[in-house]
Amino acid sequence: MDTPLSVDKVRFLLFSFKEKLWIKPLGFCVLSLLAVFAAKIVDGTSLAEHIPKIEPDSVTTLLSIMASSMMVIATFSAGTMVNAYASASQSSTPRSLGLTISDDVSQNALSTFVGAFIYSAVALTAMSQKFYGEAGVFFLFCITCLAFAIVILTFIRWVDSVARLGRVESTMLKVESATERAIKQRIETPCLGAVPASEISEQGSYAVQSNEVGYIQLIDIAKIQEWASDNNVFVNIAMLPGEFVTPDKNIAFVDKDVDVDIIKSAFSISTSRSFEADPRFGFIVLAEIASRALSPSVNDHGTAIGTISSITRLLLLWSKDHVASNEDRQQQPDYEVKYSCISVPEISVKDIFDDAYTSISRDGADNIEVAIRIQKSLQTLAKCFENNDSHVAEDFKTNAKHFAKLSFERSKQQLNFEPDIERLENVFEQRS
Template structure:
């Protein structure tokens, strides 16, 4: 019996398909072919007696206009998207390219234009060979008018979006939204639904390795759990999604020796990290955008400040969730869900997974910005204000975040104090810094 598909795996598959540029155009092409032959089906029904007559020449003219214009527009939209991808790589970071490619507005526009071209080409071929009768011609006319309306509305929406596609501000928002989704998913399942590793006394005597080299994009916890139950074993996952795997690093440990092929196949390893299952990757990309903006060739500290604001909002998602849970539990006097033996209940209790390392999270988010913006007083002050906000908020709910924020605040302060040459700038920084 195969292990059930987890929500994380399903979400990862959907995200992977969204990155494929060919998928939506293919779907729209199939729909356009179906639409043409729907008109033929109506010819054989009783509805044909009550449908007004439309000259086939007028429908053929409309289809010809659409066929001649749609391919030009589709080519233009494809060229615009390619330019946007190049702009995103140059102005922000190449790591944001997958989010630009998966932009729904651009993909939908390109798909509609190509689908409309296929529809018009098939419609012209069919109507020129007298494929339709009176009812079929009328239905084809109605469908053509509908396709025209969809194309016009899509084009207007796309023009509104294309001006922002690939721009730094738009890319920042896309990265923030993608990271926010990953954080929310991780909050729902802090250890992917498995047992937290710090609750496990024994790591396991048998280490499991893989010959692949790359980043873990997904861990199929349900498959590991099914294997552990079938073999009477316990799987201790050693690495989280986003970590770099090499043949010398164990990806998991088990108590008893067995066939480990199913365990290895549960780890999806690729060449690049994924936003969907890896909250840390979003912080890395935001920091890269800020660092590039602070380079001497760009010198755009405003973008770096916006990136710090995004990082602050994202980190406070954990605070908002912890604060909300705390208030609900106090108001309703709720106790954590436990098993009969008093231990916490976990969905995959035959697997353990390490928790997200908060120190690494803050290092991903702030260190490179603090290093590259050390000599910029505006950026240095904004970093301190961001970390002060995090310390003040998490002081009531999670001391781990407070310690990590305080550590980064000290490091950033010392970097800036060494880099700043103007005494008044140092005094301004001293006023903001709180240790």
């Protein structure tokens, strides 16, 4: 059965392709081959009568220079990128490796260098066989000059970027950016665009389990919607992207005894989590970066504090926009969800706070600077919605106060210096 390709599915596929290092170099190689043979097409036109004559030897010299240098530069850039990937895994967390690999500047640089080498090698072979006429040689000369300019500009830009590639600060920014995209995507499509599970009074009687074991990366809601509409079935999705699936867990429920293979195939399950459709994963990775920075071997509380700042920005973005979204829905009683045959549970605010703060407050309990920054972060979140009566705002306030108390109790047990305990108590008491 043909199903529509949803925007979420397209976005997920594009994100997956970006994480594959060979995609862009292959594309640039194909373009370089097309450019070489495009020069031959010019020979069949009257362009030769209107262009200056270019000596083939000059083009051959330029191509020889490019061919001899591009493979060396491409090899050097690949080695530098591999070192940056190893540095990113060791200094931050292995879970951030996918974002480092998908760095556009590095991928474009490697693709440009490899593509330039393929272009120059094939063009040299064609020139040695006297494949081109005068117009073709002139066109090839123009393409070669353009290729030189692109290579030089790419190299300059890449040198500026490679100095930061794999550094903790750069990795944190990439993780924050990816998490922000996931949050905005979830805000634009609450409950993945389906009916909120809280609005459904009864759940389907027939459970759906998957035979796979792994993390849900994507749920193709559009595919399930079309199937459910054709079969007059209502589907209750029980698990969200990012949750761990095993054969004993129910991923969905239906209200009829029907063939549910389509539902199973709509769940993309893998051995790892993805940033694209899973906002919680970004908070987990940020917390891992902070925990590694707080380990005795690193002892870098400044990075942990920077991570808490990133978490605060992301939660403020989520809370403000999410509250606004729910308020808009309350003001629009005729609001209709996009997928009316499916219900999806809302993401748990408590789980987000747990992902973001628990490990940092545990590993930084004996560090007064980190403990105070956690308290200030949670106080900021609680105070931003003191005058907001929506249930989402109340959820944020409740969890902010709850996790502030947990963090305070942890630090109070770990801190031995009395003045530090007093400082922390003073900050904690300001929450009210």
